[in-house]
Amino acid sequence: MKRKLRNGIREAFEPPKSPGKEAFLRNIWQPTLDYRGFLLSQLHYIRKRVWILSFLFVMYSLLFLLKQTEGSCSYESVWIIGAMLPFLALTAVSETIKSGWWGMQELELSCRYSLNQVIFARLLFIGSGNLITLTVILVLTEKTLSAGFFRTGLYLLTPYLLTCALCLILSGRVRGREGRYGYAVTAAGVSAANSLLRYLEHSVYQPDYLIFWLFSVGISAGIIVYRLHCMKKEMEARSWNLYLAE
Amino acid sequence: MELVFSGVTKKYGDKTVCDNLSMKMTKGVYGLLGANGAGKTTLMRMLAGVLDTTEGTIAYDSFDVKSEDYRNILGYLPQSFGYYPEFKARDFMLYLAALKGLEKKEARERTKELLALVSLEKEARQKIRTFSGGMKQRLGIAQAMLNDPKVLILDEPTAGLDPKERIRFRNLISRLGNDRIVLLSTHIVSDVEQIADTILVMKDGRFICKGNREELAGEMTGKVWECQTDETEAEKICASHSVTNIRKEEEKVLLRVVSDRKPHLEAVCVKGTLEDLYLYYFSSANPMDTDML
Incomplete structure (x- = not known):
């Protein structure tokens, strides 16, 4: 409704011209780095551990696949690899929202390419990296199962997305570096829960339980979208650094 | 600009x-x-x-x-x-x-x-x-x-x-x-x-x-005093006024006081500074502020 109203007002009234805008712009320093250049510059500031961890997971999945003998096919690969993925999610979330942990958000907010653009850049690169990692792992894992891409994808995505969702919920409640411990506990908890699924292997990974996996992925994805939306709003309202000591 | x-x-x-x-x-x-x-x-x-x-x-x-x-x-x-x-x-x-x-x-x-x-x-x-x-x-x-x-x-x-x-x-x-x-x-x-x-x-x-600086220091005209007294008298002044400086000189103590009224009979009105102004506005509200001068 608000957006409709805004668009309606925009269509009905022509905005007044800014007085002296051109003279102002002529007199001020203009950035020499365009948005694309800024985005690329941010790739350099994503810590190497994020990429190393992704690489190690892919390597582990590959080794696991090679170790599997034909006919030994079971859901072992799903719960083992699934139990590792919360840690991939943990590095992704913690790298994306590290500004708050390290007290950089106020400086980043005051820059031309502001905090929300920095976070977007991180999400773009880390998200793409994780997507590639997950796809490779999915392709490798699927070869040991007869469950098909869709079901295998759900089994692997659930622990990953659930960890992301829980960490993002936590990020809204625990500010600063104390959150790190909470995130680590969350990732370990999801990983442990996923490992316990080995005892339910003959039921929970069966097609009858597909709705449970779909529901888990859907809810987790919904929470992630909602939390990212909240974070964007908080940054726009410039109110999220209020926990800093006055 | x-x-x-x-x-x-x-x-x-x-x-x-x-x-x-x-x-x-x-x-x-x-x-x-x-x-x-x-x-x-x-x-x-x-x-x-x-x-x-x-x-x-x-x-x-x-x-x-x-x-x-x-x-x-x-x-x-x-x-x-x-x-x-x-x-x-x-x-x-x-x-x-x-x-x-x-x-x-x-x-x-x-x-x-x-x-x-x-x-x-x-x-x-x-x-x-x-x-x-x-x-x-x-x-x-x-x-x-x-x-x-x-x-x-x-x-x-x-x-x-x-x-x-x-x-x-x-x-x-x-x-x-x-x-x-x-x-x-x-x-x-x-x-x-x-x-x-x-x-x-x-x-x-x-x-x-x-x-x-001059304008603000000017606001302190008639509110900054200096006086030389003995230690007992100096303690009394310190307890009842905002004192910006205390210096011991032989037997006597030289005090710089910020006050609306003359703190001592022999006190002389002197030119104020920004420090005096700061103390004048902040000392009574929060005595800790004087530590930062």
Whole structure:
């Protein structure tokens, strides 16, 4: 409704011209780095551990696949690899929202390419990296199962997305570096829960339980979208650094 | 070049931190003086566009402080800032240069130039976590100047600097104030006294006085006294008045007192300073403030 109203007002009234805008712009320093250049510059500031961890997971999945003998096919690969993925999610979330942990958000907010653009850049690169990692792992894992891409994808995505969702919920409640411990506990908890699924292997990974996996992925994805939306709003309202000591 | 704020108010629930502040700033150095909790940091954050106002407007040459154009010409040093643990001084500068929109070559040149300006060129490749408080502060000042800002907002810039560094910093700020707006906040009176063209004294979220050093010192006419007494009498005066200085001279004690009335029969009225003014406004509210003079 608000957006409709805004668009309606925009269509009905022509905005007044800014007085002296051109003279102002002529007199001020203009950035020499365009948005694309800024985005690329941010790739350099994503810590190497994020990429190393992704690489190690892919390597582990590959080794696991090679170790599997034909006919030994079971859901072992799903719960083992699934139990590792919360840690991939943990590095992704913690790298994306590290500004708050390290007290950089106020400086980043005051820059031309502001905090929300920095976070977007991180999400773009880390998200793409994780997507590639997950796809490779999915392709490798699927070869040991007869469950098909869709079901295998759900089994692997659930622990990953659930960890992301829980960490993002936590990020809204625990500010600063104390959150790190909470995130680590969350990732370990999801990983442990996923490992316990080995005892339910003959039921929970069966097609009858597909709705449970779909529901888990859907809810987790919904929470992630909602939390990212909240974070964007908080940054726009410039109110999220209020926990800093006055 | 004008930074204008009008009716700026910030409330957190029922608490009003900044109360209806208005001012027009042009080129020059502005010193914001006040005790802890006076609302200086909140005002600085609002002027830097990192915190929304509850009421009122802030604009630079009629452009809103939340716009990208404003951030292009802004240099900001927050009261406290962090850094990513793996960062060396040079990385920190290059990272913020990218955020400020400086192309790589330009960023490298500016980084080298500014690190030399704040005497950190030898430490450029050292991890920031190995830095002392003063070194971190100098690095913070350097990053604020990366984009050659037209508006430079420095929140407690001299905190942690040693006397030599403070003198260097003051000289630097005096030079920078020639062609830009520099606003610095502090509770160290001597910092603003020597470099600020205009001094704003803030208390309980309001400006209680504005003006240059002479104008503000003039407000203390008839309120600053000096007297020489014995120790017993001196103790009595200290207990009942705000005393800015005590000096023992042989048998007697020389006191400098800030008071609306003559504190002692032999007291002589003397010219006031900014320190006297600070004590006059802040001592009764919070005795701790005198420790910071």
